[in-house]
Amino acid sequence: MVPTWHYLMLSAALLTIGVIGVLTRRNVIIILMSIELILNAVNLNLVAFSRQLADVSGQIFTIFVITVAAAEAAVGLGILIAFFRNRDTVNADEIDLLKW
Amino acid sequence: MTLLIEAFEPYLLPLIRIFVVFLGISLIVAYLVYAERKILAHLQVRLGPMRVGPHGLLQPIADGLKLLLKEDIIPAGADKRVFWLAPVISVIAAFTGFALVPFAPNFMITDVNVGLLFLIGISSLGILGIILGGWASNSHYPLLGALRSTAQLVSYEVALGFALVSALLLSGTLSMRGIVEAQAEQGLWFAFVQPVAFFILLVAAIAETNRNPFDLPEAESELVAGFHTEYSGFRFSLYFLAEYAAMVLVSSIAVTLFLGGWLRPFPSVAALDFLEYTPVAVLLGAAAWCFRATLRLPAAREWRWQRLLMLGLAAGAAAIGVALLTPGRFLPWWQEGQPVFPLLDAIQGVFWFMLKVFGFLYAFIWFRGTFPRYRFDQLMNLGWRFMIPVAIANVIFCAVAIVLSQRLGWNLLASLWLGTAATLLVAAALRRGES
């Protein structure tokens, strides 16, 4: 059996890659995808501990995290489409004015 | 060498089964294309393919060769790798689902305890093949076709899921084999107690495979050919294969969940045991028909190979039909307690399953020849504002019915029919609310 800390290391790696993606990229769509990577890292962590502690709460929380991720992706992409219609750009660096 | 064989030993039987299923489904898909052309033709009072082989029976081989030998055109500015990847995703998704389908109690590739969930997941993966194919073509007809098709597939997938849940309420397990065994245990096919769910599954299955009347995304008069406009040659044949294999897959799911899978009609009624000889009857009937067709072919010299082919088909069908009737005494592994005709018994499950699946496929082709096409907004309207509410109502009322029968001791069948009646009332109210 693979020890739990292996899964935690993998989850930390995924989290780091997601954080780099969010902080480094300009394209808002890629930023949203990196957020999905972060949420997946969290899910992996939850399920690994659920298996270790034989407690199903970890998996239930994973379902909630996936639900929230879906809701957040939908709203985020809706905002992106609305913004693209107005400013014709998806570059995060150009979205820097509170009021036109 | 023996070490290698020993390492492979536990995987050998599943590998053989996978091979058999893959070959079988490919053959079925190839002749499904031929059957569709023939049936559509007869519905439209014409003959269909007649020239390539007797009655056009070798048409699929000619079509396959043609598609393989055509020029492989990639549009300018298309993303080459995604263009290559998209049909591959569709085909993989369509064929992987067959690993979970129970063809017979003694013949299935595997039985996963969340089999139905994985089948839904695999059909979601198939959607990706369509959307990537439409985008990678770098052309506006495929893009529009892919977007429309994806929107339609995603909408009807929700209705499909709810219809499947209605059957799950009765079976209590997600394993495909467990669902058929639950139908055997309760002595009824779920289609008779959940007709609304069966109907919604049928409609959603037609929408999921982009078939008429939901085939706007690939209609020739609307979008040239939808998402596979720019595909030619082998890539197009992959999409074609994926679509027809998906048809067989959703038919298999519907048969497993609602029509009793591999069960014979009325398996518990001993008076109807003569139905077990149906495979023999069907094969001998097919042999007689091929023989009659041979006699009706022209007697000229150049038709000789076609007459020989038909005669060979007739002889083959008759031989298999008679071989099924070999008594157990002549078979080396037979012992006293086993059934009288062991080969016939072994083929029962697969025969009834395939018979029901072919019935479903005939219905698919029949609908194509009969119904006009839905306009896209009508299609989405139907999916979201009729199918999904009715499916949800069905789940709610049938769950209430099952609880009532468990807590208050009502008859399960009666309470389920009451639930179905309530769902039909909701459906009627929705229809009147719209018109």
Added chain:
Amino acid sequence: MSFAQVVFYGLAAITVISALLVITRRNPVHSAIYLIITLLAVALLFLQLQAEFIAAVQIILYIGGIMVLFLFVIMLVNLDVAMRQEQFNRQWWVAGLAALLLAAELAAVIYLGRGTAELPQAPAGALQPNTELIGTTLYRDYMLPFEIASLLLLVAMVGAVLMARRRAS
């Protein structure tokens, strides 16, 4: 090296490499495809952790729902201009440094802390039958969060439709 370890290392490699490719591609559709591969690898890892319901839910919802949504939006938004611009912002080295510090910290905590907590070793088939267990626990102990999640989805649906609607002004 047992079969389980080989599978884990293989899937972990696929996950990390695909994740790196997600954040470095210029073309968002390529990023989306690599994200799909990452999500599939994570689903297979869930399967290895004997959480088959979560694996199936990951495939159906994340790949079949969220990634299709992403691909839809990528196709509706014209990204030719964005693809020709500079992909990484000006403070990428600060971000990279901070993230690497975070990674080093996490790795140190996990590696040095392994085996320090007295966690019980669960037997292999502890959470079976998985789907039934999740179902009963979700609808009994976690009924309130379940209802709140459904409200959240309703709010998200209304918000997304409102956001993406064309204003007829």
